[in-house]
Amino acid sequence: QVQLQESGPGLVKPSETLSLVCTVSGGSITSTTYNWGWMRQPPGKGLEWIGSFDYNEVIYYNPSLSSRLTISIDTSKNEFSLKVTSVTAADTAVYYCGRLPWGYFDILIGSYTRPFSYMDVWGKGTTVTVSS
């Protein structure tokens, strides 16, 4: 059974870079069936997609954050990482990594269009606080 574990500093200073690693066990991040990615949840607020990548290592970022994001992939270690630069208090959140099954909405009519993905396995999450 696949498991994911986030790791990284729990406290980051404003304007610095937040760095997290997601280690995957029980499954391979090179699987063609799944994307892999990051979500976050600020205290008392809802969920936000940060970014994901597919088996071709094509990375998709949330446009609202993309200028500050880097997702890196290390298939030899079966892990992937997240970097968020120039952090502010608004980046304080629980960060989750997870596995995302994917598909095409129109596949039933024979068209490979309107892709979707969703997170079926979540890591436990790691709290990152941005504060001086």
Place this chain on the structure above:
Amino acid sequence: SYELTQPPSVSVSPGHTVTISCSGDALANQYSFWYQQKPGQAPVLVIFKDNKRASGIPERFSGANSGTTVTLTISGVQAEDEADYYCQSADNSGSYSRVIFGGGTKLTV
């Protein structure tokens, strides 16, 4: 702000049925997904592709899609169902698919 709209809270008595709605233009052309999140825990997938129950989810959970509004229904609600529920879909209006969420609904039993 969130691209899908959910009521902030709903309440229900044990044993009764509750429906949580989620609306947004993206839902007309995409599947919906629902997550349950209890305090201090990671979200858990409840429903995928509008109406399919995830592994281990009780039959009392069901989902439906009627255009730009989708619903999660819990029949015979139990105390353990008290949680936050989030809907999710995909926005294909740009150059690639984006994962989008509703703001969440707090279910009080």
